[in-house]
Amino acid sequence: MKQQINDLLKPELLNTVNGLELVARIVVEGFMSGSNRSQSIGVGYEFSQYRSYEPGDDLRLLDWKMYARSERYYIKQSEIETNITVKFILDASRSMDYKENGVSKLQYSKVLIAALAYLARKQSDTFGLYVVNDQRISMIEPRFEQQQFMRFLNELIAAKGEGAWGKGKDLEALQRYVGKEIIIFFTDLYDNGKDIQEFVSRLKTSRNEVVVFHVMGNDELNLETEGVFTFEDLETGERRKVDTIAQQKAYTKRVNDWLQQSRSWMLEKQIDYHLVRMSHTVESVLVYFLNSRKRLFR
Amino acid sequence: MTFANPSYLWAFAGLAIPLAIHLLSRKEGKVIRVGSLRHVEESNTSQFKSIRLNEILLLLLRSLMITMLVFFLSGAQCTNPPGAGEVRWLVVEAGIGEDPDYRPQIDSLTSAGYDLHEFPKGDYWTVAEQLGRLPHEVVVISYSRVEGYNGERIRLPENIRWISAEQSPKEFQAMAWQAGDSVFVRTARSGSLLTSYRTGFGVPDSIEIIKPGRITINISADDKSEADILMAALNVLKSEYKLPIEISNTQSQSPMTNAWTFWLREAKPKFSGDQQVVLSTPCTGPLIERISGNVLHLNRKLDQDVALNENLVIELFKILYPDLDTPNVSKQKDIRSMPDGLAWSDGETKNTGGNVPSRAGIEKYLILLFVLSLATERFVAIRRNQ
Numbered sequence: 001m002k003q004q005i006n007d008l009l010k011p012e013l014l015n016t017v018n019g020l021e022l023v024a025r026i027v028v029e030g031f032m033s034g035s036n037r038s039q040s041i042g043v044g045y046e047f048s049q050y051r052s053y054e055p056g057d058d059l060r061l062l063d064w065k066m067y068a069r070s071e072r073y074y075i076k077q078s079e080i081e082t083n084i085t086v087k088f089i090l091d092a093s094r095s096m097d098y099k100e101n102g103v104s105k106l107q108y109s110k111v112l113i114a115a116l117a118y119l120a121r122k123q124s125d126t127f128g129l130y131v132v133n134d135q136r137i138s139m140i141e142p143r144f145e146q147q148q149f150m151r152f153l154n155e156l157i158a159a160k161g162e163g164a165w166g167k168g169k170d171l172e173a174l175q176r177y178v179g180k181e182i183i184i185f186f187t188d189l190y191d192n193g194k195d196i197q198e199f200v201s202r203l204k205t206s207r208n209e210v211v212v213f214h215v216m217g218n219d220e221l222n223l224e225t226e227g228v229f230t231f232e233d234l235e236t237g238e239r240r241k242v243d244t245i246a247q248q249k250a251y252t253k254r255v256n257d258w259l260q261q262s263r264s265w266m267l268e269k270q271i272d273y274h275l276v277r278m279s280h281t282v283e284s285v286l287v288y289f290l291n292s293r294k295r296l297f298r
Numbered sequence: 299m300t301f302a303n304p305s306y307l308w309a310f311a312g313l314a315i316p317l318a319i320h321l322l323s324r325k326e327g328k329v330i331r332v333g334s335l336r337h338v339e340e341s342n343t344s345q346f347k348s349i350r351l352n353e354i355l356l357l358l359l360r361s362l363m364i365t366m367l368v369f370f371l372s373g374a375q376c377t378n379p380p381g382a383g384e385v386r387w388l389v390v391e392a393g394i395g396e397d398p399d400y401r402p403q404i405d406s407l408t409s410a411g412y413d414l415h416e417f418p419k420g421d422y423w424t425v426a427e428q429l430g431r432l433p434h435e436v437v438v439i440s441y442s443r444v445e446g447y448n449g450e451r452i453r454l455p456e457n458i459r460w461i462s463a464e465q466s467p468k469e470f471q472a473m474a475w476q477a478g479d480s481v482f483v484r485t486a487r488s489g490s491l492l493t494s495y496r497t498g499f500g501v502p503d504s505i506e507i508i509k510p511g512r513i514t515i516n517i518s519a520d521d522k523s524e525a526d527i528l529m530a531a532l533n534v535l536k537s538e539y540k541l542p543i544e545i546s547n548t549q550s551q552s553p554m555t556n557a558w559t560f561w562l563r564e565a566k567p568k569f570s571g572d573q574q575v576v577l578s579t580p581c582t583g584p585l586i587e588r589i590s591g592n593v594l595h596l597n598r599k600l601d602q603d604v605a606l607n608e609n610l611v612i613e614l615f616k617i618l619y620p621d622l623d624t625p626n627v628s629k630q631k632d633i634r635s636m637p638d639g640l641a642w643s644d645g646e647t648k649n650t651g652g653n654v655p656s657r658a659g660i661e662k663y664l665i666l667l668f669v670l671s672l673a674t675e676r677f678v679a680i681r682r683n684q
Contacts, residue, residue: 095332095333095334096333097331098331098332098333099331105333188333188334190333190334190336220332220333223338225330227328228341228349229328229329229330230328230329230330231329231330231331231332231335231338232329232330232331232332233332233333233334233335234331234332234333235333235334236335238335239329240335240338240339240340240341241340241341242338242339242340242341243341246341247338247339247341250339251337251338254337255337258337
């Protein structure tokens with residue numbers, strides 16, 4: 001199953017709405033099948049079950065018709081409507097075009113976003129998309145509509161890696177407080193100075209939840225390809241001749257320090273940080289993410 | 299350096315191949331596009347420099363290989379360049395050193411680094427054979443006198459350049475003899491092509507005047523015409539060269555003292571004289587041939603044809619006055635020279651020894667160098683890829 005999903009990660013498939021939807025559905029259905037749905041029960045439109053009245057229960061929830069038939073107090077329970085808004089922010093800077101095994105970080109992120117959005121739709125959550133770089137910010141404001149998902153996928157497919165991470169006032173629109181929400185941010189954390197750190201810090205408020213998916217390639221983490229190469233910065237075009245054998249140790253240490261540092265400042269801000277290795281399948285990443293959230297709420 | 303097939307030198311254009319490889323591979327190498335350079339450093343360590351050095355070494359080796367290949371194809375040969383320190387000989391025949399015609403040549407060669415040596419007048423072929431054993435270049439200037447070539451003709455060794463000096467013709471008095479109260483002088487004119495003589499009255503310079511002794515000749519013949527021809531021939535000697543000859547046609551059957559007897563009869567002579575010329579059975583060979591101490595055979599019957607064609611007068615002169623024949627002074631001063639075409643054999647010669655060919659094929663060195671550079675190139679290339 002996992003291999004099949006990886007085979008699906010091809011540009012020609014990911015660049016069409018149907019294709020992306022298909023991939024997202026396969027990913028999600030793959031691990032959702034057989035699992036229970038909502039875990040919390042409360043006031044809602046959809047009936048769930050009856051239970052006996054206990055002192056302290058809201059009298060408004062008493063089912064009087066049931067009392068008339070059986071002369072017992074029953075409380076009518078239904079599934080709680082989860083009115084959570086999920087905002088996806090995608091870092092569409094040029095550096096996200098970094099490829100490993102033919103799949104770029106951007107494409108990988110797109111599949112993850114599509115899968116999560118599909119999940120959100122199933123759970124009747126509203127979701128929106130913000131694709132950000134320094135040239136433009138395209139938005140799909142969170143709505144609960146039938147067409148939302150298609151619009152969402154269209155925008156997602158249109159996203160291209162250009163320029164650098166955005167700066168300035170345009171970003172403030174993203175930081176507008178809407179209500180209870182989850183913000184899921186896909187990025188490689190490559191920026192100038194601490195742009196992204198500042199941005200993420202400001203996203204976090206006491207009432208929302210921020211999740212950062214840090215997408216990293218395997219080679220990027222370990223500098224495994226041996227030899228002398230010219231490294232070119234995707235964003236600046238700057239070139240450096242690098243002897244990977246000589247530098248590997250120092251490089252790995254620097255990267256690990258950087259990851260550790262990122263993780264710790266996010267932890268301080270109560271931001272959920274996930275390092276995503278592109279060598280892992282999209283499905284396994286999703287399973288891991290959802291399981292960790294489940295553990296968090298129990 | 300010379301080439302057997304210079305047209306193959308076009309293959310030097312192949313040098314563009316390693317050069318192109320070098321320039322193309324120099325161009326940055328493989329480019330890896332990454333998100334950020336923040337974690338990598340520019341490698342400019344000594345190792346990196348050694349890699350660049352390796353590339354230059356590879357270029358040189360590859361160029362060398364192609365050069366070797368081209369040299370091999372074009373059949374390169376090494377000619378020993380006239381360099382300083384090399385031993386070269388100039389060998390001249392005794393006497394040429396003083397010849398004003400050849401002095402400048404000798405001087406210019408000696409100033410160009412040739413060691414001057416002299417060899418005495420003598421057997422040129424022996425000299426050439428000895429010089430041919432020398433391991434270096436030899437220039438020989440000789441008069442190439444005809445009498446210097448004796449024995450089996452050899453081929454001129456390859457390290458020798460033989461220059462024949464030409465001499466201007468010279469005249470000298472070969473001999474002089476007294477006839478009566480006058481003196482005959484035989485004057486020779488000798489050049490590189492021929493030596494000619496003429497005889498006439500004259501005053502001898504420094505040569506001895508020979509006084510020929512009186513000879514009495516007794517002719518006894520069956521056939522009178524034979525006796526007449528002989529008489530005529532003797533009369534030529536007597537009248538033209540004033541030689542003191544006395545002829546007594548006595549038909550005597552008895553020996554005579556102090557006289558020559560020409561016995562031209564069928565019957566054998568019954569006596570023996572001082573000198574006796576006997577008509578023998580006609581046969582080939584010289585006209586007059588000495589058989590024993592004082593007996594000579596006349597091998598043909600004398601008639602007009604024989605007398606004219608076989609130089610009867612000269613033959614008679616030779617036997618009657620042997621000391622007037624070509625004297626030593628004439629041999630010494632004869633300067634006829636042997637044309638170079640005749641002096642040296644064209645055919646295969648006996649190996650004259652350790653002469654070093656001045657032009658050497660270098661194929662085996664080229665192949666060796668090619669193989670060596672190929673091995674080194676592979677070694678360096680593999681190490682570089684590691």
